[in-house]
Amino acid sequence: MATLTINDILLTAPESSTILEAAARAGVRIPTLCNVEGCDALGACRVCLVEVAGARNLPAACSTPVRDGMVVHTNSPRVRKARKQTLELLLSEHNGDCQTCIRSRDCELRELSAELGVTSVRYQGEKTSARIDLSTPALMRDIGKCIKCRRCVQVCSEIQGVGALHPQSRGFDTVIGPAFMMDLDTVACVQCGQCSAVCPVGAITERDYIEDVWKAIADPERFVVVQTAPAIRAALGEEFGMEPGTLVTGRMCAALRRVGFDRVFDTNFSADLTIMEEGTELLTRLKSALVGGESVALPMFTSCSPGWISFTEYYYPEYLPNLSTCKSPQQMFGALAKTYYAKSVNKKPEEMTVVSIMPCTAKKAESQRPEMNSSGVRDVDYVLTTRELGRMLRQAGIDLPSLEDEGMDSLMGSSTGAADIFANTGGVMVAALRTAYEIVTGRELPGENLRVEPVEGLAGVKEASITITGANEEWSFLEGVTLNVAVAHGLGNARRLMDSIKRGDASYHFVEVMTCPGGCIGGGGQPRYTDDSVRLKRIEAIYREDQGKPLRKSHLNPEVQKIYNDFLGKPLGERSHHLLHTHYAQRDLVKSN
Amino acid sequence: MNTALNHTSMKVNPDMPVAVAEGSGDLESPTHEAGEMACSHHEPADESILLEQLDDLLPEYVQKPGGLIPALQVCQSMFGYLPQEALKRISEAFGKSYSEVTGVVSFYSFFSVVPRGKHLIRVCLGTACYVRGGKEVLQALKKDTGIDVGETTEDRLFSLDAGRCFGACGLAPAVLVDENMHKRVNASKTASILENYRTSEGGKSHGDG
Structure with a gap:
């Protein structure tokens, strides 16, 4: 431990910590535009400069380790002057259009300029040229707004292990972007949007489809339904200044009705349905392997997270047969809304508009995959992120916190707690085990409160083993079998897990992978700014939602039972095969030109 | 035989990657070897043959810490420039993303991604x-x-x-x-x-x- 003073406050901090971290412990906030939790400090933005007694220059607090006896000042006249100057230099290049920028409300550069009292910019010079990249369905890049802080580079490389964005060229000409300053669709970007979740300015954002949705709602000919992903209810409140982890399920339903959607439905419904299909698929694969001795692809990987699907298509194509053929809950919902539900209200698929509210940018890309048109037209028309829904509600003057709770509409609106936990890393695994274990043994999944703690929480790769005892007759081949499962979240962790499977170091039956750290609650479309403390609060809220439900196992969802009786027949049946399952294809890491 | 790495000015040229100066001793032998094959610089040879030669050379560089820049230099000396197909192979061999590799290439004015004259x-x-x-x-x-x-x-x-x-x-x-x-x-x-x-x-x- 080192003993130091920061602004005359005496404190001790581990010697491995930086001045920035030590200051936070002392309640001293040092501004930064480039620091990202979980990534190496870069010292790129030079905003966190501090004065250290005995040092000639002002070091960057984010990349300077503490020392015993260090005397630090974070608010001296010299520091204030240097920070203001740094900001002025950033602003002198920044091609901002602040009034019309999508980030005008929460731009960190603008906020910091106001905070530090930058009222004029003394430097005049060349501005970065604006160039808009709309090559992908999910993300918009505007190079003119980029301040080259490299947060996106760090999350893309260090957290997600993708590396789509890197500094190209150098000096003033530097562009943070894909190879050769090309558009994003030329490289292996999975469109997870973690870059857009950490960008301090408006240089990378989700592509905004709000106007398209308003247009559909205003069109009297269109029947517009909305689905909301499990992770929205634990985060949307943050868009309205509520504490992370505030559950707003009922208020969200009320808000969506006020927006003007004809029906307010739940992706949770199709999450329960996913468990029926995917659980059956897993048991079928296990049966083929253990009884038939067939060579089937195991472990089976979950397929809910579209960033992970793209990641496999790019980097691990040899494992495509291991991906569950189940569509994601969003796409199952879309296919059924335009067939099953459309029929119940005497509408044709082409008269329906399906809007999704997702914590995710990759869902925008998923909905535009050419194969996602099982209803004959595009199954999901528009995908809005949690952030876009926040903007939409503000545009409509809807004050979420003050609304009374309302419920989901019926036929595709009921859900069990197993669907809620899809939002958390480990949740799909637990939901699948709750149902599969009960199908096989006729008994509830052992473990306190239907939870499987080893696969919960923020550890990067988690494992659990469950030995089947007392299997009923149909599943007697599983008697005494120990099922090994693994869970990874964040694609960097997924890569580590995949490499260990590839090397043969680990062997599993079932693996859950979520693209984003923490699972969907930490998605690239969630309210900014998401760090581990926010992730944990959202995760906890989702478990509260699960435990507050009267039904907590997917196969008990009455509307899921009804759709099998009335429409689908049975899991993996012919109609399911057509509407609820899909296929994947290898993709080139670099688009040929 | 002219190859980029045989430049006598290498050690005094700050426009060139630093790693050259540091690693030039180690690199001498593969460099000469690559130089021998690099007749393409003067008499354009079939790039597909050069690509095969590149594939054979890369594993040695992948194992070295900081091997990317030397590999790019050897590649440029073979082809006279850095063709995109070669960069793709380098990116795959090093397990580094294409954007990262082109980021290094575009940082140093020494590297060229367009064919160069004699x-x-x-x-x-x-x-x-x-x-x-x-x-x-x-x-x-x-x-x-x-x-x-x-x-x-x-x-x-x-x-x-x-x-x-x-x-x-x-x-x-x-x-x-x-x-x-x-x-x-x-x-x-x-x-x-x-x-x-x-x-x-x-x-x-x-x-x-």
Whole structure:
């Protein structure tokens, strides 16, 4: 431990910590535009400069380790002057259009300029040229707004292990972007949007489809339904200044009705349905392997997270047969809304508009995959992120916190707690085990409160083993079998897990992978700014939602039972095969030109 | 045989990747080997054969810490530039993303992703050369060759580049043609310098640096 003073406050901090971290412990906030939790400090933005007694220059607090006896000042006249100057230099290049920028409300550069009292910019010079990249369905890049802080580079490389964005060229000409300053669709970007979740300015954002949705709602000919992903209810409140982890399920339903959607439905419904299909698929694969001795692809990987699907298509194509053929809950919902539900209200698929509210940018890309048109037209028309829904509600003057709770509409609106936990890393695994274990043994999944703690929480790769005892007759081949499962979240962790499977170091039956750290609650479309403390609060809220439900196992969802009786027949049946399952294809890491 | 790595100016040229200076000792032997195969620089060979040779060479560089830049240099010496297909293979071999590899390539002015001419003319515009007329020398060379900085003449004889300080300030203004340093060049001398390279193979004997 080192003993130091920061602004005359005496404190001790581990010697491995930086001045920035030590200051936070002392309640001293040092501004930064480039620091990202979980990534190496870069010292790129030079905003966190501090004065250290005995040092000639002002070091960057984010990349300077503490020392015993260090005397630090974070608010001296010299520091204030240097920070203001740094900001002025950033602003002198920044091609901002602040009034019309999508980030005008929460731009960190603008906020910091106001905070530090930058009222004029003394430097005049060349501005970065604006160039808009709309090559992908999910993300918009505007190079003119980029301040080259490299947060996106760090999350893309260090957290997600993708590396789509890197500094190209150098000096003033530097562009943070894909190879050769090309558009994003030329490289292996999975469109997870973690870059857009950490960008301090408006240089990378989700592509905004709000106007398209308003247009559909205003069109009297269109029947517009909305689905909301499990992770929205634990985060949307943050868009309205509520504490992370505030559950707003009922208020969200009320808000969506006020927006003007004809029906307010739940992706949770199709999450329960996913468990029926995917659980059956897993048991079928296990049966083929253990009884038939067939060579089937195991472990089976979950397929809910579209960033992970793209990641496999790019980097691990040899494992495509291991991906569950189940569509994601969003796409199952879309296919059924335009067939099953459309029929119940005497509408044709082409008269329906399906809007999704997702914590995710990759869902925008998923909905535009050419194969996602099982209803004959595009199954999901528009995908809005949690952030876009926040903007939409503000545009409509809807004050979420003050609304009374309302419920989901019926036929595709009921859900069990197993669907809620899809939002958390480990949740799909637990939901699948709750149902599969009960199908096989006729008994509830052992473990306190239907939870499987080893696969919960923020550890990067988690494992659990469950030995089947007392299997009923149909599943007697599983008697005494120990099922090994693994869970990874964040694609960097997924890569580590995949490499260990590839090397043969680990062997599993079932693996859950979520693209984003923490699972969907930490998605690239969630309210900014998401760090581990926010992730944990959202995760906890989702478990509260699960435990507050009267039904907590997917196969008990009455509307899921009804759709099998009335429409689908049975899991993996012919109609399911057509509407609820899909296929994947290898993709080139670099688009040929 | 000219290869990029045999440049005598390497150690004094800050425009080139630092790793060259640090690693040049280690790299000598594979470099020469690569140089031997790199006849393409002068007599364009089938790139597919060179790509196969590149694939054979890469594993050795992948194992070395900081092996990316030396691998890129060898690649450039083989092809005369860095073709996209070669960069894709380098990116795969190193397990680094394509964007990261091109980020390194575009950082250093030494690397080129467009084919270069038989002779590379590099005009120093560092401070000393600049104040002693480097800019005028560059203008003259543009006029003589009919190309701009970064371009190659249609007959693939010359490519033109500008650098920032070759570490030869005492010779200012300096022009490097291939590995030959031409000192105290002025606008009236450029045409005759080029003429030597037009008329003789390699022009090695005409360097006076």
